[in-house]
Amino acid sequence: GRLLSVFAILALVLSGCGKPYLSALKPAGEVAKQQYDLIMFSLGIMTLVIVVVFAIFIIVIVRFRRTKENEHKIPKQVEGSHTLEIVWTIIPIILLLILAVPTVAVTFSQGDVSAMDEKDEDGNPTSLIVNVRAHLYWWEFEYPNLGIVTSQDLVIPTGEKVYFNLTSADIKHSFWIPPLGGKLDTNPDNINKFFLSVDQDKATKAGEIFYGKCAELCGPSHAYMDFKVKALPKNEFDQWVADMKDAKAPTPTTEVASKGEEIFNNSCLLCHAIDPSNEAPAAGRTAPNLANFAEREKIAGILDHNEEELKRWIRESDKIKPGNKMPVFTKDQISDDDLNALAAYLMELKVQNK
Numbered sequence: 001g002r003l004l005s006v007f008a009i010l011a012l013v014l015s016g017c018g019k020p021y022l023s024a025l026k027p028a029g030e031v032a033k034q035q036y037d038l039i040m041f042s043l044g045i046m047t048l049v050i051v052v053v054f055a056i057f058i059i060v061i062v063r064f065r066r067t068k069e070n071e072h073k074i075p076k077q078v079e080g081s082h083t084l085e086i087v088w089t090i091i092p093i094i095l096l097l098i099l100a101v102p103t104v105a106v107t108f109s110q111g112d113v114s115a116m117d118e119k120d121e122d123g124n125p126t127s128l129i130v131n132v133r134a135h136l137y138w139w140e141f142e143y144p145n146l147g148i149v150t151s152q153d154l155v156i157p158t159g160e161k162v163y164f165n166l167t168s169a170d171i172k173h174s175f176w177i178p179p180l181g182g183k184l185d186t187n188p189d190n191i192n193k194f195f196l197s198v199d200q201d202k203a204t205k206a207g208e209i210f211y212g213k214c215a216e217l218c219g220p221s222h223a224y225m226d227f228k229v230k231a232l233p234k235n236e237f238d239q240w241v242a243d244m245k246d247a248k249a250p251t252p253t254t255e256v257a258s259k260g261e262e263i264f265n266n267s268c269l270l271c272h273a274i275d276p277s278n279e280a281p282a283a284g285r286t287a288p289n290l291a292n293f294a295e296r297e298k299i300a301g302i303l304d305h306n307e308e309e310l311k312r313w314i315r316e317s318d319k320i321k322p323g324n325k326m327p328v329f330t331k332d333q334i335s336d337d338d339l340n341a342l343a344a345y346l347m348e349l350k351v352q353n354k
């Protein structure tokens, strides 16, 4: 009974139940599907080997067990068998070859990023490219040909290959969206490239977002280095692009929020841009871009999205995400009243059309 409940809990944990959608066993795109099929294929071969080995093992145990009749006899002593040795060498070689052919084929086809260099008549890339820059402990997504920068939320269209340039602003991290396929390192000194895709029928709906993770131990808050992936049907993605390109910061609607805007401009704008254009000065890109902050699912990737949590984050970000670069703002620096104003302003921050 106790063992059964342990297994039940384990099964629940391993099945990656409910949200967030973070399972490599529920592939949502072609790349992930091919990798999943390879996992299942090799699992099948391994199972076959285990079954055969255990069957032989059991036969030998039963057949050559000690009985009353053979109790005092020494069995026939055999030394070496060329036939057997050849058989048990050739079988693994054949199995490895069977496994290697599809693995190598998939590895090469998934490593082909030549389409990134293809240009249309105007010299623009024909495929969607996203520059991913990892930071301690957040993610920046730049769409170089669309002129957009976002942080923490990766928005992509379904039904097409999306190409990624992966790099890091500080140390090694690793970019991984389990339901979309294998991970790849983000390094400060080179650019890794690959592509992923989401099937048309796997577009994310509200609350069904894919989760991405940092998959390289990078410091005390490595486990909190999450991001979200919204996969939209092509027309909705185009609309999102149009909205972001046309965006401007909203005008505060209350007096408190106006005060908050002033505080933000004096204290936060040095690191946090609120304009989703990638023409923001470099200084505005040392911290997450806060365009559309009001519509985020989470604060700093992990906290519930409400004013109380936002204020807690500003006061003690060092405790919530140890080792992160956000300075802590004490009451001497930002009074409680000012903090309320700042939170009111940020909670209104969503992209508006010009």
Ligand code: CUA
Residues within 6 Å of the ligand: 134, 137, 172, 173, 174, 214, 215, 216, 217, 218, 219, 221, 222, 223, 225
């Ligand atoms: Cu970044 Cu782990």
